[in-house]
Amino acid sequence: MPAETQDTDKFRQGSENLYEAVMIISKRARQINEDQYQRMRDRQILEELDGEFEEEFLNLEEDKNETEEPIESEENPVITAQKEFLNGEILFQYESTK
Numbered sequence: 236m237p238a239e240t241q242d243t244d245k246f247r248q249g250s251e252n253l254y255e256a257v258m259i260i261s262k263r264a265r266q267i268n269e270d271q272y273q274r275m276r277d278r279q280i281l282e283e284l285d286g287e288f289e290e291e292f293l294n295l296e297e298d299k300n301e302t303e304e305p306i307e308s309e310e311n312p313v314i315t316a317q318k319e320f321l322n323g324e325i326l327f328q329y330e331s332t333k
Contacts, residue, residue: 267312
């Protein structure tokens, strides 16, 4: 997928400068990515608890013949974070330095 050109003026409107906006978006993208990874891990754990995990080891040859289910494609965390930033959905504040 090719990268899309972004209008930097839009990002400057949401923060004091462009670099600040990039840092806010990147931190939010990391949070979204961690959430997606945790949901995926939770699904795997639930499948293992249901006993499907043991059955896979017992029937290795049958599993090779079965087709895997397509993985749900989730939106790129950076794109999601950009949309949230541009819509004003991200709240950010600075820590006081004492």
